[in-house]
Amino acid sequence: MTDNTCVQCGAVAPPHDVVRVASPDGAFRLLCSRCFNIEIAHLAEVRAFEHPEFTPVRLHDADGVVREFHFRSLLFGDQRSLEAFELPFGNEDCAGYRFQLLGDPQSDPFELLGDLVQKMKRALAFRHLVEDAGHLVVAETTVRGRIEWDGDESGRLPCVVIDGKRVNWSEFGAMLMSFEGWQFRIELLDPSDEA
Known part of the structure; x- marks a missing residue:
C-alpha cells in the first residue's frame, strides 16, 4: 500500500489528487478526490454532483516555457x-x-475550467522575478506568490513560491534589500481570489 492509496476505493491516486480527511475519532483517512466528493455530496445532500476528470493542460509562461497543469475538483x-x-x-x-x-456545486465544471484557464493565462503572462548577475531579483515593484511550509526551517519560517519557483525566506529578504527605504504593503488573498 502506497502513501497515496485511497482507503475507500483502494485506488492509487497522484499526490495532487488525494485529500486527508479527519474522522470523528481524530484519526486521518486518505481519500481520492472522487471518494471525497461522494462523501461530501452525501453529507451536504448535494444531488447529482458531477465529479469531472480533466485532461492536463499545457500553457506558456511569460518566458515561453511550457508548463503542464493537472486539475482537481x-x-x-x-x-x-x-x-x-x-x-x-x-x-x-x-x-x-x-x-x-x-x-456553485451544481455549476458546469467545464465552464469553471474555462474561467480557471483564463485566470492561469493572466497570471502566467507576468514575471515577478528576473535573473541578474546569476541571482533572482524582483522584476518591477510588485511581487505575487504563495506562502508555503518550508521543511528546511521546521515550520519556523515559511518559504514563498514566486513564478512557480521555491524561494526560501532569507533569499526573499535578500531580494527585498534592493528596495531598502521603500514602503511596502502586504495583502493576503485566498487562493481562489485574483492576485
Whole structure:
C-alpha cells in the first residue's frame, strides 16, 4: 500500500489528487478526490454532483516555457473548488504554480475550467522575478506568490513560491534589500481570489 492509496476505493491516486480527511475519532483517512466528493455530496445532500476528470493542460509562461497543469475538483458542501497544479520536480514539494476558483456545486465544471484557464493565462503572462548577475531579483515593484511550509526551517519560517519557483525566506529578504527605504504593503488573498 502506497502513501497515496485511497482507503475507500483502494485506488492509487497522484499526490495532487488525494485529500486527508479527519474522522470523528481524530484519526486521518486518505481519500481520492472522487471518494471525497461522494462523501461530501452525501453529507451536504448535494444531488447529482458531477465529479469531472480533466485532461492536463499545457500553457506558456511569460518566458515561453511550457508548463503542464493537472486539475482537481473538490466539493466543499456549498461550493465547488477547481484547482490547477503544476507538479513539482525533484524534492521541491511546494514548487510550481497553483491556481483555484470556487463555484456553485451544481455549476458546469467545464465552464469553471474555462474561467480557471483564463485566470492561469493572466497570471502566467507576468514575471515577478528576473535573473541578474546569476541571482533572482524582483522584476518591477510588485511581487505575487504563495506562502508555503518550508521543511528546511521546521515550520519556523515559511518559504514563498514566486513564478512557480521555491524561494526560501532569507533569499526573499535578500531580494527585498534592493528596495531598502521603500514602503511596502502586504495583502493576503485566498487562493481562489485574483492576485
